[in-house]
Amino acid sequence: MAGRGTTQQRDEEPSGGGLPPTAWAVLGLLSFPGERTGYELKKWADASLRFFYWSPAISQIYAELRRLEALGYATSRRSGPEEPRAKRSYAITEEGRAALASWAGSGQDAGPPVLKHPLLLRVWLGHLTAPGHLRELVAEHIARTRGELKEVRDALARAGEAREAWSHPEVALRWSERRLESEVELAEAMLDDLERLGRTGPQPPGQRVADSPT
Amino acid sequence: MAGRGTTQQRDEEPSGGGLPPTAWAVLGLLSFPGERTGYELKKWADASLRFFYWSPAISQIYAELRRLEALGYATSRRSGPEEPRAKRSYAITEEGRAALASWAGSGQDAGPPVLKHPLLLRVWLGHLTAPGHLRELVAEHIARTRGELKEVRDALARAGEAREAWSHPEVALRWSERRLESEVELAEAMLDDLERLGRTGPQPPGQRVADSPT
DNA sequence: AATCCCATGTAAAACGTTACATGATTCT
DNA sequence: AGAATCATGTAACGTTTTACATGGGATT
Numbered sequence: 247m248a249g250r251g252t253t254q255q256r257d258e259e260p261s262g263g264g265l266p267p268t269a270w271a272v273l274g275l276l277s278f279p280g281e282r283t284g285y286e287l288k289k290w291a292d293a294s295l296r297f298f299y300w301s302p303a304i305s306q307i308y309a310e311l312r313r314l315e316a317l318g319y320a321t322s323r324r325s326g327p328e329e330p331r332a333k334r335s336y337a338i339t340e341e342g343r344a345a346l347a348s349w350a351g352s353g354q355d356a357g358p359p360v361l362k363h364p365l366l367l368r369v370w371l372g373h374l375t376a377p378g379h380l381r382e383l384v385a386e387h388i389a390r391t392r393g394e395l396k397e398v399r400d401a402l403a404r405a406g407e408a409r410e411a412w413s414h415p416e417v418a419l420r421w422s423e424r425r426l427e428s429e430v431e432l433a434e435a436m437l438d439d440l441e442r443l444g445r446t447g448p449q450p451p452g453q454r455v456a457d458s459p460t
Numbered sequence: 461m462a463g464r465g466t467t468q469q470r471d472e473e474p475s476g477g478g479l480p481p482t483a484w485a486v487l488g489l490l491s492f493p494g495e496r497t498g499y500e501l502k503k504w505a506d507a508s509l510r511f512f513y514w515s516p517a518i519s520q521i522y523a524e525l526r527r528l529e530a531l532g533y534a535t536s537r538r539s540g541p542e543e544p545r546a547k548r549s550y551a552i553t554e555e556g557r558a559a560l561a562s563w564a565g566s567g568q569d570a571g572p573p574v575l576k577h578p579l580l581l582r583v584w585l586g587h588l589t590a591p592g593h594l595r596e597l598v599a600e601h602i603a604r605t606r607g608e609l610k611e612v613r614d615a616l617a618r619a620g621e622a623r624e625a626w627s628h629p630e631v632a633l634r635w636s637e638r639r640l641e642s643e644v645e646l647a648e649a650m651l652d653d654l655e656r657l658g659r660t661g662p663q664p665p666g667q668r669v670a671d672s673p674t
Numbered sequence: 675a676a677t678c679c680c681a682t683g684t685a686a687a688a689c690g691t692t693a694c695a696t697g698a699t700t701c702t
Numbered sequence: 703a704g705a706a707t708c709a710t711g712t713a714a715c716g717t718t719t720t721a722c723a724t725g726g727g728a729t730t
């Protein structure tokens with residue numbers, strides 16, 4: 247009969263108005279004092295949002311901005327009045343602020359974090375790889391993470407001059423800093439695990455998984 | 461008009477064969493001894509892959525399996541020979557194993573991990589929320605994470621009886637265990653930050669956003 | 675007998691990225 | 703003058719989810 251099982255409950259309203267998280271994230275960027283262009287938003291997302299909630303492609307930011315404006319959650323104005331591709335600055339409206347507040351304040355759970363870690367995918371498949379190569383990948387990952395850590399610390403330093411409205415973003419950045427520190431430690435511990443594994447079960451010739459043909 | 465523009469450079473081969481990571485993840489599930497159905501794959505992904513690399517929807521798993529079979533990377537057979545929707549079990553082929561090994565061993569970098577953390581998104585927007593609500597969300601997150609931690613530890617216990625081919629998945633699970641422990645600590649530290657923030661900058665009357673009805 | 679879990683799939687829609695196109699302004 | 707960066711947008715494509723459809727087997 248009807249969908250899953252039989253009952254088919256309406257799946258309790260996506261809540262908050264049904265917009266995807268990305269739309270709320272973009273509206274959130276707009277919720278801080280000042281107006282800004284899509285381009286500026288993208289740079290800001292790269293420098294902060296990205297550490298705890300990924301940075302959408304620039305084309306998607308423009309698309310979300312248009313949608314937010316159509317919904318009345320944002321307004322835009324041009325710098326040079328008439329030109330077709332002139333700079334366009336967006337600002338949040340009172341309606342937008344209310345909608346965002348209701349989204350942030352309502353849905354009690356927010357859902358679990360989603361992590362896509364390509365390195366772990368490779369480690370998980372380690373039985374198909376040369377052990378040395380794996381450890382190399384982990385080392386590269388540690389180096390990259392240290393670089394990101396530096397970026398976050400720079401952002402945090404710049405946030406020192408922050409006022410009122412910026413204290414929560416600062417909490418988020420502090421969380422990101424600790425998160426990256428832990429990411430480094432995690433990778434180092436995994437490196438140890440991989441080395442131990444290389445010593446205990448030295449399967450250079452074995453690879454018995456691979457040699458059963460058909 | 462052969463499509464996009466004029467220059468049309470070929471974008472240096474997506475490498476490894478051009479399949480999306482999801483396809484490799486599904487093939488990876490198949491790369492461990494034994495054959496299994498899409499349904500079983502989904503359950504397994506929920507129980508382990510999900511902790512470091514998200515679990516695709518069941519419909520996508522079926523789609524990927526068909527694609528892998530079309531590519532010759534997997535074969536399938538039915539249990540009850542003739543029925544149209546009978547159970548179908550998949551197994552990796554030698555070609556599939558070779559392709560997977562080459563994917564895992566080639567692309568040097570693997571790309572940075574992507575984290576989408578809805579809770580942090582809300583904390584970041586904390587200036588729009590009642591402080592108590594925020595702390596409640598964090599507390600719920602801690603509780604859920606502890607639950608996941610228990611799941612991983614169970615999986616790890618079950619993996620105790622593991623042989624050869626399962627040692628790398630075990631490393632990945634151990635990483636996940638530590639990751640979740642750290643997630644709890646991170647959330648607890650953030651809770652402290654939020655409380656400190658409530659004491660230092662007590663903006664109770666501000667909140668102009670929340671009490672406009674409509 | 676009804677209900678749940680197993681099991682497989684299709685169709686449509688939403689989401690998101692890449693590539694392309696275009697032009698202004700700023701740096702060298 | 704040429705290059706880089708600012709700035710906005712469209713088109714096409716691939717991915718991924720949701721909802722729907724269907725039915726067998728086991729449990730209560």
